[in-house]
Amino acid sequence: MIGEPPGGFRPGDVLRISCPFTDAVVSAVHLYDVAIRWPWWQIDPESDFIQWNGDVALPLGSSLDDDRGFFTTIPDADALAAGDRCRVGIRPAIVHVMSVDHFDPPLETGRLPRSRRNLVLLRHGESEDPDAEYQGYCIDPDDDQPITAELLFRPYAFLCLDDELADSAGRAWRFIAPWNWTPFDGGTGTPAWPLTLLHREGAEPADDSIGAVTAATSTGSHADELAHWEHLTGASPPARSRVSSASR
Incomplete structure (x- = not known):
């Protein structure tokens, strides 16, 4: 291919x-x-x-x-x-x-x-x-x-799988997949942009990686990322994310 x-x-x-x-x-x-x-x-x-x-x-x-x-x-x-x-x-x-x-x-x-x-x-x-x-x-x-x-x-193209991030509301998250975010506080919802990259591949990320994530999420939102994906695919995200995207 x-x-x-x-x-x-x-x-x-x-x-x-x-x-x-x-x-x-x-x-x-x-x-x-x-x-x-x-x-x-x-x-x-x-x-x-x-x-x-x-x-x-x-x-x-x-x-x-x-x-x-x-x-x-x-x-x-x-x-x-x-x-x-x-x-x-x-x-x-x-x-x-x-x-x-x-x-x-x-x-x-x-x-x-x-x-x-x-x-x-x-x-x-x-x-x-x-x-x-x-x-x-x-x-x-x-x-x-x-x-x-x-x-x-590619939704969240600026992230790598298993990245750990903080959102603008002060909550910490793990990025599992575009529509599968795991909050460290055990709660629900989706991350509020902008995002700050905390860990990548188990280590402190490089400054350019931190800057790239901050720049990519300085405007827009999770809801915008999801809406663009839905427009292109004509589909809904997996069921596990439908509850978390309801807040948009």
């Missing part, structure tokens, strides 16, 4: 993804999906328990999974028959990162390369459902699929 932000991807990132349409062949057509001989991945000959056949199933329009993935075909999947040639890719789409999952050892999937991490992406307009067992679409940012990702917005 091209265009990874400095420091890597993180939850809350708003991305524009795409993948150039590439020639492929239809292996089979089933009731709810069409099997495409995938033009990028290779079969993992040393996979012990997953025997991948080189095909990827893309849902037909009649499938309940039709709105889950991002890859589509030209012509449309519903018009394809076994043996047809087609093109497969991703049209530009705005997504947001629900989570970044890491695997050590790499995840065995029957294909190569084995995944060391996955981005779990939600479509524009899709909010995280804390009660869903499975949600989102996984993309390996390090595999051979020529997916590009442009970072459109």
Whole structure:
């Protein structure tokens, strides 16, 4: 994947993804999906328990999974028959990162390369459902699929995960994720800007880091940061932050 932000991807990132349409062949057509001989991945000959056949199933329009993935075909999947040639890719789409999952050892999937991490992406307009067992679409940012990702917005881009800060009301906070702030006093709410950086990576931060956070929060508010993210994603933040953002 091209265009990874400095420091890597993180939850809350708003991305524009795409993948150039590439020639492929239809292996089979089933009731709810069409099997495409995938033009990028290779079969993992040393996979012990997953025997991948080189095909990827893309849902037909009649499938309940039709709105889950991002890859589509030209012509449309519903018009394809076994043996047809087609093109497969991703049209530009705005997504947001629900989570970044890491695997050590790499995840065995029957294909190569084995995944060391996955981005779990939600479509524009899709909010995280804390009660869903499975949600989102996984993309390996390090595999051979020529997916590009442009970072459109990173909420609290001037902070690092686990930063400790003081707000203008004198409360101390730990930054867990953009919509997940933990106050040291055990209370609720969201931090009042401007913010002062107290600790980064367990140590006293450098003066330039302190100055950058102070400058970035000299105007605006947490509510403004959230509103901009909601405008771009068409989604609501995770449920745990809806109570804390109600004060805006």
